[in-house]
Amino acid sequence: MAAGHHEGHEEAHHTPGPGAAGGAGALIQGRYRLHELIGRGGMGEVWRALDESLGRRVAVKCLKPVGHSNDAGFNRVLQERFRREARVAAALQHRGITVVHDFGEHDGLLFLVMELLDGRNLLQVLDDARRHPLPVPDITDVAEQVASALAYTHAQGVVHRDLKPANIVRLTDGAVKICDFGIARLGHDIGFTSRLTGTGMAMGTPHYMSPEQIDAAEVDHRSDLYSLGCVLYELATGAPPFDLGDAWSILVGHRDTEPEPPSARRPELPAELERLILDLLAKDPEARPQDAADVGGRLKAMRAAAGAAPAAPEPVTALPAWAGSLTTGAAARSTRAHRIAGAPHDALTGAWSTRAVVATADPGSLASLDARQAEAGDLARIGNWAQAYDLHTAVAADRDRAQGAEHPDTLTSRHEAAYCLTRLGRTEEALRLYAYVAEVRRRVLGPDHTDTLAARHEAAYELGRLGRHLEAHREYTAVLAGLERTAGADHPDSLQCKHNLAFNLGQLGRDAEAYTTAVEVAQARARVLGAEHAETLTTRFEVGYALGRAGRWAEALDAYRDVAAARARLLGPDHADTLAARYETGICLGSLGRSGEALALFEDLVAARTRTAGSADAETLRARHALGVNLGLLGHWDRALAEARDVAAVRERVLGAGHPDTLVSKREIAVCMGWLGRWSGALVVYHEVTAARERVLGPAHPDTLTSRNDEARCLEHLGRTAEAQALYRKVAATAGEAPERL
DSSP, rough: OESOOOGGGGGGOOOOOOTTTOOOOEEEEEEEEEEEEEEEOEEEEEEEETTTTEEEEEEEEEEOOOOOOOOEEEEHHHOOOOOOOHHHHHHOOOOTTTEEEEEEEEEEEEEEEEEEEOOEEEHHHHHHHTTTTOHHHHHHHHHHHHHHHHHHHHTTTEEOOOOGGGGEEETTOOOOOOOOOOTOTTTTHHHHOOOOOOOTTSSGGGGOHHHHTTTTTTHHHHHHHHHHHHHHHHHHHSSSSOOOOHHHHHHHHHHHHHOOOGGOOTTTTHHHHHHHHHTOOOOGGGGSOOSSEEEEEHHHHHHHHHOOOOOOOOOOOOOSSSGGSOOOSSOOOOOOOTTTSOOOOOOOOOOOOHHHHHHHHHHTSSSHHHHHHHHHHHHTTTTOHHHHHHHHHHHHHHHHHHHOOOOHHHHHHHHHHHHHHTTOOOOHHHHHHHHHHHHHHHHHHHHOOOOEEEEEEHHHHHHHHHOHHHHHHHHHHHHHHHHHHHHHHSSSSHHHHHHHHHHHHHHHHHHHHHHHHHHHHHHHHHHHTTTTTTHHHHHHHHHHHHHTTTOHHHHHHHHHHHHHHHHHHHHHHHHHHHHHHHHHHHHHHHHHOOOOHHHHOOOHHHHHHHHOOOTHHHHHHHHHHHHHHHHHHOOOOHHHHHHHHHHHHHHHHOOOOOOHHHHHHHHHHHHHHTTTTTHHHHHHHHHHHHHHHHHHTTSSSSOOOOOOOOHHHHHTTTHHHHHHHHHHHHHHHHTTSSOOOO
């Protein structure tokens, strides 16, 4: 178990005893009970502790008195730096950054309360492996997650300044978190930073310091990118780029010497990965990638070129030394934040391998159960949901026998199995399993426990997916009340639940409430996370959707444009979320009658979607359909017809002839043929769509009735008035209303 902070080689190698915090058993601020010293370094001690108010395990970092120095000024600088770490870290909210729960002062002792991380830092991973390099998929997986976290922190104006393997933790579920913003600085606060560094205290670690840090030159976010290059070099080769005899030689190497290409030590390293590492290690910041989003984009491109999932590993006959540290510990218990209006989850690649060897050694032991659960998590991260579900279910059954049906770890396995069912589209089964987990957790842990509320939140989401929006509303409302009681109205989980509640209100037709609720969440997220945080932008996207539902297209257009611009800055112009916001921007333009602008936007969007996801991707086809609609609105019916036929053909091949999207495209073919005066051909297509909708949706479904009216209008244009009137009457009778030409 690792704390949300590491201090290099010294982490977890000290015998617990009296120290800055007063020793095991001490109670900080009447709330945090210290249990075990798990880290000690230059700035303080890190303790495993219990938050007795909420009943959760945490890491508490305490500022250690400087016993060898009587320099009051020196101590003041240390204390000021510690307060700075607290303020900076507490303001950062990203899945790739250690969460800071609380900070303050107790009996003259400064303390910081962080999440307790279940994993190992990369320094430990390398040392456990006896400095053998990591597999390439693992390197790119770590790099991509770190780049995402840095893109966020840099967007907030924060530079880490001490990125190194000891400050990057790989959790047992594969997630990566950056720790220790103790010498981070706000980019706009240079004067304050100068006061901190004016003491001559070391800022940074020699093996990972950028040339500009060494020269005391201006430092910005590109210094972190240089440090990331050093980390990746070490993961790829087993040694840092300038692994020389003393600190001064190392610093001179960073400043004056070109690094040896990683392939000189590891010839099989992919050329694209080596090029990225060497680009990051450029001496001149202007020659490096200019932002972390660019680094992330290059890594995504590498992954795409290599295939969506890694190749199956070779059979393993002996467990490598480094793998042992990655096979223990309880499974993750995070509640997933469902981004209803955003892009789907991306499958993560580069999962840690070789766990199966541990798992088969003694399948019934707790260590083996942990290893098998971690293996199931790996399968999920690369998109093997069926295998992940089977393994989670098997582990749950074995935990039931070994630990009991109501043990938290057993329930965690069932919770994870339910999520796999969600991803497999087995929504009703997922709902039943979430409801079971929630009920047992309510009885064992209490109705307001975090894990109980997490399972209920997931159940509410499944209810919404099943169209049971009234039940989902009741569940979201109850979960939100519990989260606000225990965690506070501004907690990320509370805001995520309220976001989902806003979407569900829209599905219930309560558009005004949906809009008001979404605005409240967007304002709260902007206040807590920042105006351009990914989750803030997700809710601002939802505000745009609510405005569109209300017909307020000009306001919706402004909202979507703002979100698209922010996402382009934060994530890159070709990121799926950026493209989703651009799509909605085009819909708004078309709804405002600005079809020329919409057409140009959709032409660019189709090119971007094809480039990043392929020509048969659902979102590429969706953009092509919108492009065709706008071609028609501009009177380009021949081009619109060709586009509609192409999209319909691909959708029929990929989705099936009766899929709703396929039928929408076929209806568009008929619309185009009608505008071209080819009514006989249009009638054939309309009839095909009607028959399919009646078969799939039923004769009284609104879409089926719309298709019947389409047929009737076609008959009118062909001069078959009596048949048209008979069809209009049939539609009206089915709908239970007076005849009306729709």
